[in-house]
Amino acid sequence: MAAHRAKLMRCEELLSKDKIPFKDLRELCFQGCPHESGIRAKCWKLLLNYLPLRPADWPDHLKKQRAAYMHFIDEIIIQPGTDRAGQGNSDVTFEDHPLNPNPESQWNTYFKDNDMLLQIDKDCRRLCPDLAFFQNATSYPCLELVTNETEIETLRKRVEYQVLKSETVQRNRSGITNMIARKRAKSMNAEYYTLSEGQEAHWEVVERILFIYGKLNPGQGYVQGMNEIIGPIYYTFASDPSKEGQENAEADTFYCFTNIMSDIRDNFIKSLDDSECGIGALMQRLMEILKKKDLALWVRLDQQEIKPQFFAFRWITLLLSQEFSLPDVQRIWDSLFSAEDRNEFLLLICCAMLILLRNDILNNDFSTNMKLVQVITKYRSPVHGDVIQLPYTEQLQQNPVIYFHLLSNRCELVYKFSYLRSKGFQIEH
Amino acid sequence: MAKKTYDLLFKLLLIGDSGVGKTCLLFRFSDDAFNTTFISTIGIDFKIKTVELGGKKIKLQIWDTAGQERFHTITTSYYRGAMGIMLVYDITNAKTFDNISKWLRNIDEHANEDVEKMILGNKCDMEDKRQVSKERGDTIAREHAIPFLETSAKSNINVEKGFMDLAQAILNKTPGKDSGGHSGGVDVHKQEATKSKCC
Numbered sequence: 001m002a003a004h005r006a007k008l009m010r011c012e013e014l015l016s017k018d019k020i021p022f023k024d025l026r027e028l029c030f031q032g033c034p035h036e037s038g039i040r041a042k043c044w045k046l047l048l049n050y051l052p053l054r055p056a057d058w059p060d061h062l063k064k065q066r067a068a069y070m071h072f073i074d075e076i077i078i079q080p081g082t083d084r085a086g087q088g089n090s091d092v093t094f095e096d097h098p099l100n101p102n103p104e105s106q107w108n109t110y111f112k113d114n115d116m117l118l119q120i121d122k123d124c125r126r127l128c129p130d131l132a133f134f135q136n137a138t139s140y141p142c143l144e145l146v147t148n149e150t151e152i153e154t155l156r157k158r159v160e161y162q163v164l165k166s167e168t169v170q171r172n173r174s175g176i177t178n179m180i181a182r183k184r185a186k187s188m189n190a191e192y193y194t195l196s197e198g199q200e201a202h203w204e205v206v207e208r209i210l211f212i213y214g215k216l217n218p219g220q221g222y223v224q225g226m227n228e229i230i231g232p233i234y235y236t237f238a239s240d241p242s243k244e245g246q247e248n249a250e251a252d253t254f255y256c257f258t259n260i261m262s263d264i265r266d267n268f269i270k271s272l273d274d275s276e277c278g279i280g281a282l283m284q285r286l287m288e289i290l291k292k293k294d295l296a297l298w299v300r301l302d303q304q305e306i307k308p309q310f311f312a313f314r315w316i317t318l319l320l321s322q323e324f325s326l327p328d329v330q331r332i333w334d335s336l337f338s339a340e341d342r343n344e345f346l347l348l349i350c351c352a353m354l355i356l357l358r359n360d361i362l363n364n365d366f367s368t369n370m371k372l373v374q375v376i377t378k379y380r381s382p383v384h385g386d387v388i389q390l391p392y393t394e395q396l397q398q399n400p401v402i403y404f405h406l407l408s409n410r411c412e413l414v415y416k417f418s419y420l421r422s423k424g425f426q427i428e429h
Numbered sequence: 430m431a432k433k434t435y436d437l438l439f440k441l442l443l444i445g446d447s448g449v450g451k452t453c454l455l456f457r458f459s460d461d462a463f464n465t466t467f468i469s470t471i472g473i474d475f476k477i478k479t480v481e482l483g484g485k486k487i488k489l490q491i492w493d494t495a496g497q498e499r500f501h502t503i504t505t506s507y508y509r510g511a512m513g514i515m516l517v518y519d520i521t522n523a524k525t526f527d528n529i530s531k532w533l534r535n536i537d538e539h540a541n542e543d544v545e546k547m548i549l550g551n552k553c554d555m556e557d558k559r560q561v562s563k564e565r566g567d568t569i570a571r572e573h574a575i576p577f578l579e580t581s582a583k584s585n586i587n588v589e590k591g592f593m594d595l596a597q598a599i600l601n602k603t604p605g606k607d608s609g610g611h612s613g614g615v616d617v618h619k620q621e622a623t624k625s626k627c628c
Binding site for chain 2: 119122123126127128129223224225227228268270273274309310313314317318322367370371374
């Protein structure tokens with residue numbers, strides 16, 4: 001407790017300096033950011049290069065960035081939505097119409113965007129289902145979009161319209177009736193359920209960020225899994241105790257997410273899978289590290305043909321966000337965001353996770369081992385008692401990677417940079 | 430190899446568009462439960478279930494794949510080893526049905542020629558939201574000579590039958606399937622599972 005208080009004070013002290021010493025901040029956050037008084041949110045914004053290092057510059061900078069994000073919303077959602085609503089669904093101009101085969105056609109873009117939107121919608125609805133948070137209404141919805149009077153075709157309406165529109169088509173085939181109620185009682189549509197007018201669930205905010213990101217990065221668009229990267233960031237910012245933090249969680253999340261993506265976007269690009277910067281190379285690198293650190297374990301996985309694609313693909317793509325509970329993910333990300341080389345550090349954690357399973361893996365068959373590496377969180381299931389005993393193996397002592405304590409409710413990454421280095425672990429750059 | 434708990438090992442693969450319910454179908458089959466709140470599958474997932482078919486213990490190794498186009502390079506590498514492929518669409522979403530032919534082309538390109546296939550139209554409990562008639566499913570299945578079932582992971586309709594039929598089809602052409610069994614051979618025409626239990 002005393003140690004925690006000391007860390008908290010040290011953090012507050014760092015954050016109150018005229019110019020925050022980035023290196024010190026990184027070393028401190030690597031050991032876990034305190035979550036009190038929104039410190040974690042602040043630290044992440046700094047570590048992700050969103051906030052400038054001089055706190056005096058924050059108000060201006062934030063104001064500008066947040067206004068720019070509002071501008072994106074306006075340009076990408078509000079303006080086109082207003083035009084469309086004004087036009088009505090039947091009005092079709094001669095220049096552009098739904099069957100226009102021209103790839104430049106606005107309608108063509110509209111249909112393509114709808115595909116992306118439906119995919120985002122599907123994934124955001126099932127974001128962190130164990131947590132009530134994302135289903136709850138935000139206290140700060142985007143007012144332009146949720147007020148009753150607006151005629152704007154919002155994302156919500158677009159999804160609804162897409163789904164309900166095609167519903168009418170299928171009934172036509174039966175010849176019994178051409179018309180079915182366009183608007184069903186919302187409760188009937190459990191799969192497309194939304195909160196009532198004027199309210200917005202947190203997952204809808206995440207959906208909007210992803211849609212805007214996808215529109216601004218057309219080469220990449222939306223790829224499944226991005227929702228799992230954005231989830232913990234948005235959660236952290238939206239649970240900031242300050243009103244200012246909560247109110248702007250959406251814009252701030254957008255920028256921090258964009259920054260993380262600039263580091264890891266190659267993992268999401270299919271055509272790079274087999275290139276030297278894609279996820280294939282990272283998985284290969286993970287296995288090389290493992291081979292160096294724990295040859296017996298590497299041989300075992302190799303013999304059983306448990307390929308990194310079966311587990312590490314997800315670990316790496318999602319930065320471990322599906323492997324642990326949200327508080328643990330936050331703790332791991334404190335270190336990850338502080339690391340000098342994030343990709344390398346992530347691989348070290350993955351490697352440590354494997355080594356911690358070594359005794360089981362060396363003794364089990366393929367199927368059992370597959371389950372082990374796929375459901376790593378089993379190791380922190382409360383069934384095992386408060387503190388889960390992890391094998392601190394001889395192998396691990398001789399060959400420390402990162403020692404990963406998994407306690408029932410929080411995980412501790414015990415190695416410091418200096419310690420890693422002293423043990424011959426290179427964290428380069 | 431001394432303590433072999435099964436006679437045969439079949440590798441099955443689940444494919445289809447994102448959100449059609451592949452993970453839910455597998456969860457229903459392996460754990461006999463339904464969960465509306467599944468996170469999206471990223472990359473590839475894996476489940477094991479041992480069933481009894483024609484007097485043999487068969488271990489089903491089932492690979493569940495991510496639906497989005499992006500993951501195809503990862504997932505198509507599993508087509509080759511698969512003995513059976515379950516192709517799933519969602520009867521309440523016409524687009525997932527339209528994509529069936531795309532998935533079939535994928536199978537032709539990447540899987541073994543003699544792989545057993547099955548088409549499942551999932552979510553058949555949601556009749557009021559149906560967009561794809563059962564006849565359309567029947568037609569495409571007939572065109573490609575692939576068995577077809579409408580299923581519901583939620584209401585537990587045809588899920589077990591789907592997996593067992595697929596396993597049976599693989600068993601039917603497994604060489605040496607008659608040897609090693611008890612009481613003199615296996616009735617290859619027997620279409621249903623006698624019994625199944627989770628490992």
